[in-house]
Amino acid sequence: MENLIPDIIVGRLPIYLQALEHMKSQGVMSTSSQELGQVIGISAAQIRKDLSQFGEFGKQGKGYSIPFLVEQLRSILNVDQVWDIAVIGAGNLGRAITHYQGFLNHGFRVKLVFDNDPRCIGTPIIDEFIVQDMANLVPLVQKANIKIAMLTVPASAAQSVTDLLVKAGIKAILNYAPITLSVPPGVHVQYVDPVIYLQKMTYYLK
Amino acid sequence: MENLIPDIIVGRLPIYLQALEHMKSQGVMSTSSQELGQVIGISAAQIRKDLSQFGEFGKQGKGYSIPFLVEQLRSILNVDQVWDIAVIGAGNLGRAITHYQGFLNHGFRVKLVFDNDPRCIGTPIIDEFIVQDMANLVPLVQKANIKIAMLTVPASAAQSVTDLLVKAGIKAILNYAPITLSVPPGVHVQYVDPVIYLQKMTYYLK
DNA sequence: TAGATTGTTAATCGATTAACAATC
DNA sequence: TAGATTGTTAATCGATTAACAATC
Numbered sequence: 001m002e003n004l005i006p007d008i009i010v011g012r013l014p015i016y017l018q019a020l021e022h023m024k025s026q027g028v029m030s031t032s033s034q035e036l037g038q039v040i041g042i043s044a045a046q047i048r049k050d051l052s053q054f055g056e057f058g059k060q061g062k063g064y065s066i067p068f069l070v071e072q073l074r075s076i077l078n079v080d081q082v083w084d085i086a087v088i089g090a091g092n093l094g095r096a097i098t099h100y101q102g103f104l105n106h107g108f109r110v111k112l113v114f115d116n117d118p119r120c121i122g123t124p125i126i127d128e129f130i131v132q133d134m135a136n137l138v139p140l141v142q143k144a145n146i147k148i149a150m151l152t153v154p155a156s157a158a159q160s161v162t163d164l165l166v167k168a169g170i171k172a173i174l175n176y177a178p179i180t181l182s183v184p185p186g187v188h189v190q191y192v193d194p195v196i197y198l199q200k201m202t203y204y205l206k
Numbered sequence: 207m208e209n210l211i212p213d214i215i216v217g218r219l220p221i222y223l224q225a226l227e228h229m230k231s232q233g234v235m236s237t238s239s240q241e242l243g244q245v246i247g248i249s250a251a252q253i254r255k256d257l258s259q260f261g262e263f264g265k266q267g268k269g270y271s272i273p274f275l276v277e278q279l280r281s282i283l284n285v286d287q288v289w290d291i292a293v294i295g296a297g298n299l300g301r302a303i304t305h306y307q308g309f310l311n312h313g314f315r316v317k318l319v320f321d322n323d324p325r326c327i328g329t330p331i332i333d334e335f336i337v338q339d340m341a342n343l344v345p346l347v348q349k350a351n352i353k354i355a356m357l358t359v360p361a362s363a364a365q366s367v368t369d370l371l372v373k374a375g376i377k378a379i380l381n382y383a384p385i386t387l388s389v390p391p392g393v394h395v396q397y398v399d400p401v402i403y404l405q406k407m408t409y410y411l412k
Numbered sequence: 413t414a415g416a417t418t419g420t421t422a423a424t425c426g427a428t429t430a431a432c433a434a435t436c
Numbered sequence: 437t438a439g440a441t442t443g444t445t446a447a448t449c450g451a452t453t454a455a456c457a458a459t460c
Contacts, residue, residue, distance in 0.1 A: 006426080006427080008426090008427075009427095010406060010409045010410075011406050013405070013406075013409070014401070014402045014403075014405035014406055015386070015402060017405065018384055018385070018386075018399075018401070018402065019386060022361070022385065032440085032441065032442090033441075033442075034441080039386060040386045041386065043428075043429070044441090045428075045429055045430070045431095046427090046428065046429080048441090048442065048443065048444085049427095049428080049429090049443085049444080051443090052442090052443055052444070056442080056443065057442095058441075058442050058443080059435085059436055059441080059442070060434070060435045060436045060440075060441050060442040060443080061435070061436040061439070061440045061441050061442075062436060062440080062441070062442085063440085063441065063442080064442090076409065077405045077408055077409050078408040078409060078411055078412055079405055079408055083404075083408060083411075085404075091302075092301065092302035092305045092306065093299075093302045093303075093306065095298065095302070096297075096298035096299045096301070096302040097299075097400070099298045100298065100299065100400075102384060102399075102400075102401060103400075103401065103404075106401045106405070107401075107404070107405065107408065108401070108404055147411055148404065148407070148408075148411075150400070155228070171410075171411055172404070172407035172408065172410075172411060174400055174403055174404060174407075178224055178308060179224070179228065180221070180224075180225060180245060180246045180247065188407045188410055188411075190403040190404075190406060190407060192398050192400065192403060193224075193308075194303070194306075194308075194309075194356070194380055194398065195220070195224070195308060195309065195312045195313075195314070196220040196221060196224065197220075197380055197396040197398060198289075198291075198309075198313070198314055198354065198378070198380060198396075199219070199220035199223065199283045199285055199312070199313065200216060200217050200219075200220055200396060201354070201378035201380075201394045201396060202283055202284040202285055202289060202313060202354070202378065203216045203219070203282065203283050203284060204216075204377075204378075204394055205284055205289075205353055205354075205377055205378060205394075206284055212450080212451080214450090214451075215451095238416085238417065238418090239417075239418075240417080249452075249453070250417090251452075251453055251454070251455095252451090252452065252453080254417090254418065254419065254420085255419085255420080255451095255452080255453090257419090258418090258419055258420070262418080262419070263418095264417075264418050264419080265417080265418070265459085265460055266416075266417050266418040266419080266458070266459045266460045267415070267416045267417050267418075267459070267460040268416080268417070268418085268460060269416085269417065269418080270418090
């Protein structure tokens with residue numbers, strides 16, 4: 001039987017991975033839960049508890065091998081492979097995402113870009129990226145076997161586009177639109193509307 | 207004495223506000239905790255409990271007046287005013303953010319944009335937006351009395367730029383760079399690195 | 413009035429922290 | 437070996453849910 005890991009723990013794993021990859025790129029070969037916790041602002045006990053859900057990755061008295069733990073976390077998070085992504089909406093944000101180099105080497109690659117604006121369809125974003133007609137979204141996403149989408153369309157279009165994405169077999173949506181999406185069970189959504197995060201901070205200001 | 211509200215509750219208020227503003231724009235004048243919860247996927251009990259931290263905004267048997275609750279939430283979140291924002295990094299993402307219309311009417315306005323690339327400094331992003339030299343960040347942010355920054359620089363520059371922002375009096379940072387920032391107490395940081403959110407979802411895929 | 417829905421209390425559930433034996 | 441740090445257990449802390457009297 002599958003051991004069910006709380007979502008809140010899963011959400012911390014990418015943060016651990018990010019910090020460990022940074023240390024690794026600096027040539028640091030090992031760390032402790034204490035040191036890692038200091039860097040990312042999480043208690044050492046919590047890091048050890050979280051990791052213990054997945055195995056025993058450390059050595060008493062020694063801490064953790066960074067290359068080993070990076071490898072383990074990549075495997076746990078399924079980013080020891082490359083996931084193709086469809087970007088929906090070729091406005092300023094969609095194009096910025098398509099240009100972003102930060103996905104490479106972290107498990108992701110933008111493969112298709114869609115828009116419904118005729119002035120935009122067929123134009124190149126970079127060399128190989130031609131903006132596709134949203135009307136062809138379902139067959140093209142299905143054919144490319146893409147499971148992840150990034151949604152950068154206006155709020156007014158977001159739900160209807162989401163319905164298309166679900167129809168096309170998309171299982172994970174990173175949503176930049178300022179609206180809560182309705183999706184069937186088994187489809188994951190993460191919200192990254194900047195306004196939500198800014199308003200969370202202005203509560204504490206003034 | 208100030209009543210201390212848990213951060214997790216504060217984080218839900220902008221979601222309530224977003225949904226209520228959407229309903230309001232549709233001409234809906236009132237709602238219940240049940241209905242609102244359905245829309246955003248949060249239990250009715252939790253919504254009532256959260257709101258009760260700040261006052262009594264509903265009427266038994268009737269629910270909540272949407273215009274009234276919107277007004278109250280805006281006031282609680284301090285977005286019944288307009289906050290000027292400094293965007294740091296005039297790359298693809300920084301420029302996309304500067305163009306984004308979604309801040310207007312939600313409490314925010316991009317006021318200054320900075321970069322350190324000489325080929326970029328002095329060029330206009332839109333009519334009134336000239337990219338400013340990062341070397342002038344501290345005095346310009348101080349003079350404009352800006353308290354909120356959005357950080358779109360590479361990870362390698364993020365911490366040193368953050369130190370400048372803190373020096374300039376910035377109290378809230380929305381960080382797109384893939385790195386945990388170190389800030390003094392009283393400075394708030396929210397993380398919106400897309401890779402973190404994508405990796406959180408790929409855990410559940412395949 | 414009768415029905416609906418709030419605000420709040422108490423019970424449940426889940427997450428974090430502290431502490432330490434095991435051991436590298 | 438002595439010191440350091442893990443993995444894990446038990447205790448604490450906090451968040452969510454269920455239930456219902458109050459009342460519009």
